[in-house]
Amino acid sequence: MTQEHTMDKYDSKGYLDMELLRFTTAGSVDDGKSTLIGRLLYDSKSIFEDQMEAIKAISDRKGDEHVNLALLTDGLRAEREQGITIDVAYRYFATPKRKFIIADTPGHIQYTRNMVTGASTANLAIILVDARHGVIEQTKRHAYIASLLQIPHVVVCVNKMDLEGFGEKSYEKVRKDFEDFSAKLDIKDVRFVPISALLGDNVVDRSKNMDWYQGPTLMHILETVHIGSDQNHIDSRFPVQYVIRPMTTEYHDYRGYAGRVAGGIFRAGDAVSVLPSGFTSRIKSIDSMNGPIEKAFPPMSVTMTLEDDIDISRGDMIVKVNNQPEQKQEFDVMICWMGDRPMQIGGKYALKHTSRDARCIIKEVKYKLNINTLQKIEDDSNIGLNDIARITIRTTVPMFIDGYRKNRNTGSLILIDEATNNTVGAGMIV
């Protein structure tokens, strides 16, 4: 039985047929990000009574006028004390149509690293703009990061419309300013929604105060935006993560290659090459505990067996014979630096790319980017925390790479400081 069939049996209420949308939220301090998330959770009835009571109690103690929905998303104690969010926090809610994972990231200048982290797994970014202040430097930075990380969909929420008398003018200005700036970027799908996170206008429920806006509410966009094409279904890539050898009587000679499909579609019978050895074979079966799988596509975790006995280990990649990634030891990446110590030119770092481990040396800085103006600064090779730069690296072994724009899975890598073991760089292959 295939997995789809087992599912039908129970699917009377539709909850087994929901999609998952991961989105991130960005905004400057006080733009209303926490209030908006609280509003989404509250209006979609994802708040439990005990959570609501807890924040009511805190609001009362502080003497707040309304129940402060922002408190719902306010995580650790240190942050509660400082009254700001300082790290990526994940929130969950569901509507009958979709399940949502929010990567809630702070918007201050020093936390670019958190925004990049949240953006790395997102299908969609919400960028908040305060209607009174319009597009500011931080908005541009958020838009740039969404573009750099290739988040497929961006929704600009023009918030606090109630403070602008729900008028069209400030909304239109944000829209125009944002479009002027984003024309220089690589964002495929941008939409704009005028909202009041505090009062709820156009978040889940349609606003009665803004007749001039005919578009969908934010929730409607989240529920319906097409995410089926966000993954690469063309260039078949299967990084081998783990080799399964049961060594039991029943599965005496079984040798399964476990991994998560990183691109394209694999079927039993496909002609494949194994990198780096270059040996070719055919897929004998794609297995799961629930039975054979007819076609494997991203982001499925499966186990493959091949017709021929080839020596394959973790870090190798199974690809289609007629569609292969580049094999390179020297290439350029856009790096977002996340380490406290600046990047060392000529320095050596550990590198992780799909399931492959290597070491690399930083050869040169092509340019550093001023992310407010998008200016390339060519004579500055000081790359510190939160800087973004184009660099050239050389690896100890060949890597099987695609451009990040072609495939987020095979186009991304991280750098690790070998002295501290900390993750210090997020790289997107150019």
Next chain:
Amino acid sequence: MESYKLTHLRELESESMYVLREVAAQFENPVLLFSGGKDSILVTHLARKAFWPAKIPFPLMHIDTGHNFAETIEFRDALVEKIGARLIVASVQESIDKGRVVEEKGVNASRNALQITPLLDAIEEHKFDCAMGGARRDEEKARAKERFFSHRDDFGQWDPKNQRPELWNIFNGKKNMGEHFRVFPISNWTEMDVWQYILLEDIEIPNLYFTHMRKCFERDGMLLAYADFMQLKDSEQVTERQVRFRTIGDLTCTGATLSNASTLEDIIDEVASTRVTERGGRSDDKRSEAAMEDRKKQGYF
């Protein structure tokens, strides 16, 4: 047109299997913490799927508070037998006997917080470099920021300010001698996802989750199961009630819910209409607003 869509449950399943395989590949001596609750049963199921047709390549470890539901232990032993896994039991009672921890006193005494010492002792004794758990980020505020791969220093402590950024699906499990990781393969699952998936995959769970008659008493607005090692206050009366449990932990602090839910479909309907979080029924979290965070910093799951 052919469709290449996964449902949310299959996507979560795939993500968790990926994390479990990363653990097996990146660590030398990992262990899966098994509490007997549905979340650790889920992780065990996902681990079976991740390595099928081979057995799970790491042992299961139960931190036994000695205050268990009898059903939990029966279920645990049957499961381990069925899947051919290796089970390690670390006991809170033993730590108490050895004088490593001191039992809480009074009627609200709970052994939940006492699990930290036997856990860290067992990690050291068996030289585990990674302990996987069934914690979910949606359970509690302080968990919302937890990583999949959570680095602990050589005292087993968690520093929320100093966590490694986690980018894409690339997990950095590098560490120094003496340090270890906590890994949470089902971080992104909600309570609802867990129940829906248990139904979808027909996973066996202890009967405690379904409605049954049980001796209970009320304390601080919570319904607790009665057991002979529980101290009652004068005002507390034991009565038979029709209940089930939403979470299964230490018997002394796991609240029962009045419920008629006798099937998984009933439970899902009940979860969909409930207005109180799962942990809302656990008195160990109510002790202070930042209770969980404090226990995490000390090395709680």
